[in-house]
Amino acid sequence: MEDDSPTPSDAELLLAVAGGDRRAFEELYRRYAVWLSLRLRGRCADPALVDDVVQETFLAIYRGSARYREEGDFAAWLWRIGSRRLIDALRRDRAGSRLWQALVRLRDREEPSAEEQVLVGVEHGDLAGSLARLSPELRAVLQATVIDGLTTREASILLGIPPGTVKTRAMRARKQLRQELA
Structure with a gap:
């Protein structure tokens, strides 16, 4: 049986997530987790770090610490959160770390x-x-x-x-x- 209900927008899903709707959160994750992961892997050669950053990004959304103001594209807002969290992670472990070396190797590819x-x-x-x-x-x-x-x-x-x-x-x-x- 087909579901004829309209597909909720990203903003509608975020509003539902703010109200504690786990299914809405899962839908946002399904829509954007792979996309965010692929974009972050273009910036960092450490797949474990990228996975952690993707999880941190979506956790911030779930907890409500990241707020979308319905200004601009949702994906751009999500990218900004994810890329800044990647920078924070790299900053935490920068000097001589395997993560920093992985980023440098990727940059020079x-x-x-x-x-x-x-x-x-x-x-x-x-x-x-x-x-x-x-x-x-x-x-x-x-x-x-x-x-x-x-x-x-x-x-x-x-x-x-x-x-x-x-x-x-x-x-x-x-x-x-x-x-x-x-």
């Missing part, structure tokens, strides 16, 4: 992440070509600060470079894009 492919594949006028012509260092800073919405400090930790370098690279990337798109 040959194959581009899904986000990098999307960034290069943006089709809006000449933007795709201009982004592709940016150096990998400049593109990584744009990805972290613009697409992922990270602060300069968070991008610094994620990319393993000083905050001043993040600012300088972001400025250089914007300048280069402006010149090419003018």
Whole structure:
């Protein structure tokens, strides 16, 4: 027998979760856990850490410590929570840790992440070509600060470079894009 009831929106599910509805929470988890895990694995090569971060992210939602204000896309809000929790986890165990080394190895890999492919594949006028012509260092800073919405400090930790370098690279990337798109 088919269920003809309409599929609840993410906001409706969150409202139900706030009221203690476990099934609503399970539905949100089913909708987004794999997606969040895949995106975080593009940022960290330690699958155990990624799994922990995904669990922490959804636990914050379940406990109500993460609040969605129905402003913007739910997935973007979820990504912001997950990416910041990943940065916190990396920060806790940074110096000489296997987690930090895993992130550095992943950052230096040959194959581009899904986000990098999307960034290069943006089709809006000449933007795709201009982004592709940016150096990998400049593109990584744009990805972290613009697409992922990270602060300069968070991008610094994620990319393993000083905050001043993040600012300088972001400025250089914007300048280069402006010149090419003018």
